[in-house]
Amino acid sequence: MPTANTSSHSARWARRETTEAVEDYVKAIYTLGQRDSPVTINAIAARLGVSAASASAMVRKLDQRGLAVHPAYGGVGLTDAGEHVALEVLRHHRLLELYLAEALGMPWDRVHEEAEILEHVLSDELEEIISAKLGHPTIDPHGDPIPARDGKFHEPATDSFADLGAGAQGVFVRVSDSEPAMLRYLSERGISPGDSFEVVERQPFGGPLFVRFGSEVHVLGGDLAAAMRAEVRR
Amino acid sequence: MPTANTSSHSARWARRETTEAVEDYVKAIYTLGQRDSPVTINAIAARLGVSAASASAMVRKLDQRGLAVHPAYGGVGLTDAGEHVALEVLRHHRLLELYLAEALGMPWDRVHEEAEILEHVLSDELEEIISAKLGHPTIDPHGDPIPARDGKFHEPATDSFADLGAGAQGVFVRVSDSEPAMLRYLSERGISPGDSFEVVERQPFGGPLFVRFGSEVHVLGGDLAAAMRAEVRR
DNA sequence: CTCTTGATTATGCCATGTCTAAATTAGTTC
DNA sequence: GAACTAATTTAGACATGGCATAATCAAGAG
Incomplete structure (x- = not known):
């Protein structure tokens, strides 16, 4: 006869005061903010596959909880607390990807979605253990930095392949x-992510690119091309 | 403007057609059934820390979903499907415990609760990888068997230390x-779990036991004593 | 100054799971 | 076999979390 109103939800979320959805929103805001600022409600909604109304409502909640700021009809940003959450999730995600691929030999095209699930559930303790096992890496195999436990960090800008011109060189991220x-x-x-490339040629009118990876040229x-992102050597 | 009613809940549960709570109930029914049959609603409620009414309602759902059978006012049992779910969760749990302890060096008193979380989220693929990494173990370090991916198996009976008499020998499980x-x-x-013991003496009137582990005698x-369970050599 | 686009409300729905309080049933005792 | 007790089941709600549609509302473009 327990008196406490301990729903299974609260049991589940007792481990962390943010829900999976909250973490996804915060992460979306963060990553969108990396590329385009200001972050619009529509962009968030699109990223998360929800209606704009839902995104709007959720962002308001984030604001109330002190995780985000969004002046009415303005761009959405994260507070320090919100950024902290975002970086933590991102750290989880990248450590997990790395661990799954390196330590467990999971194929690269699978690690992402697996990490997408586990990132929300990883305890601090396990995170620490995994990080240690990997030798406290600071960048993941994509070349993307892994946030430190509490520190901010510089996320290098990436460009879509669709925006590259002939002669561009860099790393497919x-x-x-x-x-x-x-x-x-x-x-x-x-x-694979991490490979260096050079854009050999680009067809006009939004046509395909001819990109050299190693000795092979791919179209x-x-x-x-729009989905592939590169860290371009400038 | 997505039209599909894809709530975050359904997104979350799309990965598996059982919720965390369902898995917990099924697991509880299974493990309770190992020791005492029939399994009562009260026992389930107590195990899960919910009211009997809640347990009753939930068990009805399990019945409707074809995971459990419970004749009105009777004992609760699992269908084949239910047992399948239970064994899968149990397999996850034990593989995870083993992996966390063996491969990641997590202290034994922590692996359980960590596994308790992850067991609900482990994908089949990751389960398989972990199992392989461990050499497809069939028993966990406690001495408890790890269910095969689909097979049933015999879970050895365990006794509470509180029920042991002088002279009893076995393995603390x-x-x-x-x-x-x-x-x-x-x-x-x-x-530690896995250690062999012998009950040297038992004080009457529900008093403490004197148990030898190796060369040391503990009280x-x-x-x-009630919480400790042993696999007794008979 | 209208028009379009993006953002916001206003409502409502649904799923999950829980609770308390009040029946009801089953089993035990006299 | 009536009465009591313990277990179980209903009845009725509630809380959380999240989503959607439809209809306003703001703001910058022409």
């Missing part, structure tokens, strides 16, 4: 939102 | 419900 199908397609062709176009 | 505080207490005294009584 990731597929935006890590579409597994695209990752798989690419890996079947020997292209990339359409949604694929 | 686990602390019931894995109370971390008790596990910690025991491990500080050099007693165990009260809730501790």
Whole structure:
């Protein structure tokens, strides 16, 4: 006959005072803010696959909880607390990706979605253990930095392949939102995050790119090129 | 403007058609059934820390979903499907415990609660990888069997220390419900799951037991003795 | 100054799971 | 076999968390 109103939800969330959805929103705001500022409600809604109304409502909650700031009809930003949450989730995500791939040998096109689940559930203790096992890495195999436990850090800017011109060189960093199908397609062709490339040629009128990875030249176009992101050497 | 009614809940549960709570109930029914049959609603409620009314309602749902059977006012049992779920969760749990302890060096008094969380989230793929990494173990370090991916298996009966008499010998298997505080207490005294023991003497009137682990004799009584479970050599 | 686009409310729905209080049933005792 | 007790089940609600649609409302573009 327990008197405490301990719903299974509260039991589940007792471990952390943010829900999975809250973490996803905060993460979305953070990553969107990396590229485009200000972050719009619509962008968040699109990223998360919800209606604008829902995003608006949720962002208000984040504001009330002190995780985000959004002046009416203005851009959405994160408070320090919100950024802290975002970085923690991001850290979890990248450590997990790295661990799953390196230590467990999980194929690269799978680690993302697996990490997407586990990132919300990873305890601080386990996070620490994993980080230690990996030798406290500061960048993941994509070349993306892993946030320190509490520190901020500089997330290097990336560009979509669709925006690159001939002659651009750099490192293929990731597929935006890590579409597994695209990752798989690419890996079947020997292209993996972390690979260096050079854009050999670009067809006009939004046409495909000819990109050299190592000695092979591949043709990339359409949604694929748009989704692929590069850290460009400038 | 997505039209599909894809709530974050459904998104979360799309990965598995059972919720965390359902899995907990099924697991509780299974483990309770190991020891005492029939399994009563009250026992489930107590195990899960909810009211009997809640347990009753939930068990009805399990019945409707074809995971459990419970004749009105009768004992609760699992269907094949329910047992399948229970064994899967149990398998997850034990593999995780083993992995966390063996591969990641997490202290024993912590692995249980960590596994309690992760067991609900472990994908089949990751489960398989972990199992392989561990060499497809069939028993966990407690001495408890790890269910095969689909097979049933015999879970050896365990007895509470509180029920043992002088002269009883066996292996200390686990602390019931894995109370971390008790596990910690025991491990500080050099007693771990898997250790062999012999009951040297037992004080009458529900008094403490004197139990030899290796060469040391320890005194165990009260809730501790009641919570400790042994696989007794008969 | 209108028009379009993005943002915000106003409502409502649904799913999960829980609780308390009041029946009801089953089992035990006299 | 009536009465009592313990276990179980209903009845009735509530809280949380999140989403959607429809209809306003703000603001910058022309």
